[in-house]
Amino acid sequence: MTDGRYSFTTEFLPAVSAAFRAAQTHPELGWTDHLYPGSGFNLGREFPSEHALTAGKLSYPAASADSLAHYLTTAVPAALFANAMTGVASRHKALTLVPWSAADVVDTNPWPSHKTYRVGLAEDQGYDRVTIDPLAGVTSLEAAYRRAAAFGATGIDRTYLAWAILLANADAASTSAEPMESWVSHAGSVDLQTRCEAQARWRDLLSQIQIDTKLVPTVTVIDIITRANPFILPWAEEWLVAHGLHFLTFDRTDEQGYPIPQRVDVGWGQRPEYMHAESIDDKGYYSGTRLWFYDAESMPALPAILRDQEVANLVLQTTSLTATAAKSPEFTWCPVGASDSHVLVQEVATGRWRAVQLF
Secondary structure, eight states: OOOSSSSTTTHHHHHHHHHHHHHHOOOOOOOOOOOOSSSSSSEEEEEOOEEEEEEEEEEEOOOOOHHHHHHHTTSSOOOOEEEEEHHHTTTEEEEEEEEGGGGHHHTTOSSOSSSSSEEEESSSOOOOOOOOOTTOOSHHHHHHHHHHHHHHHHHHHHHHHHHHHHHHHHHHHHTTTOOHHIIIIIIOOOOOHHHHHHHHHHHHHHHHHHHSSOOOOOHHHHHHHHHHHHHHHHHOOOOOOOOTOOOEEEEEEEETHHHHEEEEEEOOOOOOOOGGGBOOOSSBBBBSSSSEOOOOTTOOHHHHHHHTOOOEEEEEEESSSEEETTOOEEEEOOSSSSSEEEEEEEEETOOOOOEEEOO
């Protein structure tokens, strides 16, 4: 069907009618839901079937000369979509990640929880810094390859990064340390003896593979560190900052009371908890709603890495809400005037229109 400028399927008008009827008979939804790793999020209740509708992504309609959805958005306030996305995200007992560049979305829609943190951001804004170890939780080479892919590594870089991740976890297990601590000892230590001892442990692990399996690893420790460092460096620096690394200076005087050069000691802050592991059950979801602001430029892989660590997460941006690594359909938002929460959504892959009461 067409009105001369905008074309739409025969499903459009019945969907509009269903949205208006639902707005009268079902004014609000009152429950919360879990977000499972790998699944989509609960977009809302579809009408007239009243079945839950699962989405992998909800997007603001792109500007297009023949986009009916985009045309209808011109009749509503621009903040309406941000309100809708924030509402859907905050109803999930899950982790919502917000790039700092999109922080205004949350500023205009206060988050209904005090569990708000930051990752990779110099700006304080009163939010505690959360500690991330992106290497943790890997015990096999196959899992290491998946984690390396989550970092964004491809080709031969993925190979070296996978070995770095696997060896860091194995070394950490044998020394009662953290995987990132193992990495920093290998790649970042300025003390030659410490670095040599750490690298010797990695070489011993490679030798153990050869002894136990009769297979010769195809990589060397030096090559692993060199090729993996560009991927891990931003995370290592964030790890050091989150652990409270600082210098302590002490004023000193000689026996006559004259000042002499200060003594400088290196200190650590209180050892932080790993916030993303707190209150997560064995199904990979939170017991409550949480929000993390993060630096998407220095840590673009954060959503994928958390997902690989079995932490389900949503990414809230100015024009979309996405369940990381979900296979569920993508929908486009379309307000029709029924109410702020009773809208139409169009499935991107099929073009099908549905009336939905947003979650």
